Amino acid sequence: MSKTSTHIVDYGLGNLLSISRALEAVGSGATLSDSGDALLAAERIILPGVGAFPVAIDALEDRGLISVLRLAARQGIPILGLCLGMQLLFDGSEEFGYTSGLGLIHGRVERIVRLPESGALRSTHTAWRKLEWEENVTKSLHIKGGNPGSLYFVHSFFAKPIDSSDIWATVDYGGLKVPAVVGKLNVWGFQFHPEKSREAGLRLLESFVRQT
């Protein structure tokens, strides 16, 4: 199989249509795929995800995709996880008990609990936020001119990388510093939904497609 375009992992969870339309809008083709061979031949892989961590891991496991994604990462194929897809990249999550993840970025996923400041009261973080980029971030996914604009977040769990250099950008949620962009070698994650974040999100997706 020839190396073609962007493959979106289709494992029964996630808003695949929205993501493929967003990629279309930035001029990139996208293929929905649940085949290991196709994914390993992809130019880049997007791992979507809406839902509960253990359900997603089971769904990947059922399709034999856990080992495929680990292999793809080792082979240097750029992988971008979106929202729950980003959380799946980590060692594991506390959602409904502890479940192991893909282990591509070290750290774990925890529930948003009582917030350090009184500003935010809700356990689900639902908001449009601007990224605060870490100073020492490699620039490959960095949008020219700095901040791309507000991005849409909706999540009740957040990822905590062990190595702080894996955190590329954060947003502040009532005093809690939420990792919003993570990256390690050829693996990245966005906690927000770029496919649901108007022009700002499209520009970040475009940047990923162009620069990987």
Add this chain to the structure above:
Amino acid sequence: MDHRNLQEAVITTENARHVRLAARLDVKGPSLIKGIQFEGLRILGSPKNFAKSYYAQGVDELIYIDHVASLYDRSPSGELLSEVLREVFIPVTVGGGIRSVEDARGLLRAGADKVALNTAATRNPRLITELAETFGSQCIVASIEAKQRGPGSWEALFEAGRQSTGLDVVEWAEEVVSRGAGEILLTSIDKDGLERGFDLDLIREVGRVSQVPLVASGGMGKYEDAYEILRETTADALAVGSAAHYGRITFDGLRRGLIREAFAVRPFE
């Protein structure tokens, strides 16, 4: 007032709750409809055109409710939905007629980000938990349609306001959250379509018990109604139907007004 001042107003309220603005599209088959107190539904046009127009105005979210789906025991059409949502890159809540995990899965694949449950939830509250465990709580919106029964007392109705449940709205709101709902869409049937302002008491009472984001719906007619509900209650988001459909407000006008009143909304970019 120029954009620079608007940006500064937002920064000073950085840690205030962020308010989201949603356009509410009530649909029947291929048409956008709107009634008053859920009655006398009028056809207003194509939901796709309204969706595109609100997206261009800078709305934060869409709420797409199929008003008759649950009456006829069918799920909303994923095909129609995916057509309405083409070129609209914002979060979308879809409700009406969702009775199972498979119904929800179909809509999520067609472009929905959240599913709203009303009838099925009141008939089978365990469905809320089942959906939350499959798709995550953030994906599950409990749609509560409230009819006032006395001072400080509201009953949750279902089947587009036709059927009585005997459920007290505030108690029901607590229950849906404990069962896993990640957001509450609270519609006042009494205020719906009248454009005379939200039901402050209703939204306030539910806001007191809700640990999840609360979307206030029903009654918005002018910009001041939005400022009032946000000052008087803990609503996290506003749903606007009639007032936008009939052109009495625009979403960029609403955003501008909210920024001027020092509410934290998505800034102009």
